[in-house]
Amino acid sequence: MKHLLLISSILVASQFSFAEANPVIEMTDARIFAPLKGSNATGGYVTLKNITKSPAVIMIRKAKSFKAVEMHETIEKDGRMAMQKVEQLTIAAGQTLELKPGGHHIMLFDATSEIKVGDVIKVDFLINGTEEKFDFKVIDRAAQKTEPSHH
Ligand SMILES: [Cu+2]
Structure with a gap:
């Protein structure tokens, strides 16, 4: 039994270091807007770069300190902007x-x-x-507006 435990912990450790040594996605500027008072939802944003030579499929599972998390896309529907849930994002190589x-x-x-x-x-x-x-930093919603990319 001791041997089994040892083997399984080595397996877990080597899987972990494999993931560390061979990252698929580079995330930069990961941020979450501090929730507004009285609001039950807020947004998270990040730049995802696939640094491998094959497609990457990204799904979201959970976030600490929140009950649920989803990925959304913004679509135009009958002249209005609406959001819909997406199960996964695929980013092509590079x-x-x-x-x-x-x-x-x-x-x-x-x-x-x-x-x-x-x-x-x-x-x-x-x-x-x-x-x-991945770590997401909580920022003030107003701080986002000063970014030059959001004119
Ligand atoms: Cu949304």
Whole structure:
């Protein structure tokens, strides 16, 4: 039994280091808007770059301190902007997808504790079937407006 335990822990450790040594997706500028008072949902944004030579499939599983999390896309429907849930995103080899307000984004629902500017929220993804956690920084919604890319 001791041997079995040892073997399984080595397996877990080597899988982990494999994922670390061979990242599929590079995430930059990962951020979540601090939820507005009285609102049960907020948005998360990040730039995703597939740094491999094959397509990457990204799904979202959960986020710390929130009850639920989904990936959404923004679509125009009858002249109005609407959001719909997407189960997964596929990014072609070497391509970059920016999750941003008005485009693809992450929705986080029902915070289980107070979420403050400066907090770091761990968000749990499945990337090509492998679980990976990334840190998202909580920012003030107003700070986003000063970004030159959102004129
Ligand atoms: Cu949404």
